[in-house]
Amino acid sequence: MVLGIGNILLGDEGVGVHLCNQLQHNYTFSGQDLDFMDGGTMAQALIPWIVEYDQILLLDCVSVAGAGVGEVFCFDFENIPSNITWAGSAHEVEMLQTLKLTALMGDLPPTTIIGLIPKIVPDNTTFNLSPAMLEGAQTAKAKALEILQAWGVTATPKPAPLDLQGIANNSYRIAL
Template identity: 55%
Template sequence: MKILVLGVGNILFGDEGIGVHLCNYFKVNYKLYTQHQVDFIDGGTLAQSLIPIIVEYDEVLILDCVSVDGAKVGDVYHFSFTQIPNVITWAGSAHEVEMLQTLRLVEAMGDLPPVYIVGIVPYIIGEDTTFMLSQGILQGVKVMEQVILDFFKKHEIKYEKIKNIDLQVIANHSFRGVDDL
């Protein structure tokens, strides 16, 4: 089985890059032991450009931020793409809407593998660029990490935490790659 862990988001806008940062966090801090092929990919804000990649996998785990009416920064939601909760609005940023449209397009083509989404409510910073993550995100990401580890367990993927590099440090390096951390 080929599993894609796809980090989505704009790393230039703080919390909105959390999907990419968390994907990188797992690449750097965890070692996986499995018979499955598990690939961690920084999808950034590529949306429809990711279609040829997405369709090559048997299952996709998307890490992203989500917009939820009435939620607070750092609240975590996880769900199957086929069962998106009504509270998810996908209106927080352009990349969220584009990713939703991309998944719907692949679904309409009949090529969408099972997709599971782990999302967190970000602090929206507007037009100022920053790599700094909000305290709400840094707290909520602990829940996201556990949800991802539970996903691995469900798929009989064993893991070992081999490093403990802080998520903010990873966010500070995401633009140039984290392979040297």
């Protein structure tokens, strides 16, 4: 990972990680340095990495009252809409706290968040993404590519792309 310059696409919490992995696997990026990171459940442990970047694009799950599974919300961290609660899990609250703490220290680079509304899975955990989530992820991917283009990053599709469900099925096994 190159630190100190460029941009980072940070995947966090479930589908955000899968989407980050899909972009990394399916595209070649040029024009600006771009790193990918699975933020997983690292929370405050991410701060040393976060502060080294010029810009951050965070793919995450968010909670919004009245929103449906797969809906996509895009916003800058400095202007989090009041209806975004990030309250779906303890981890999501930790990510919000991590960003707030980094901002409080004056070290948070401009951060754009693409948030998807997840499907809350009951007792039977599965790697299968719902049709609504797959559709929302397509919208989120298009938005991520649009933001990266605005940052001066060119995305060129690679041959033999993997779909998001294929990434989800295998991302826990191997580094893509």
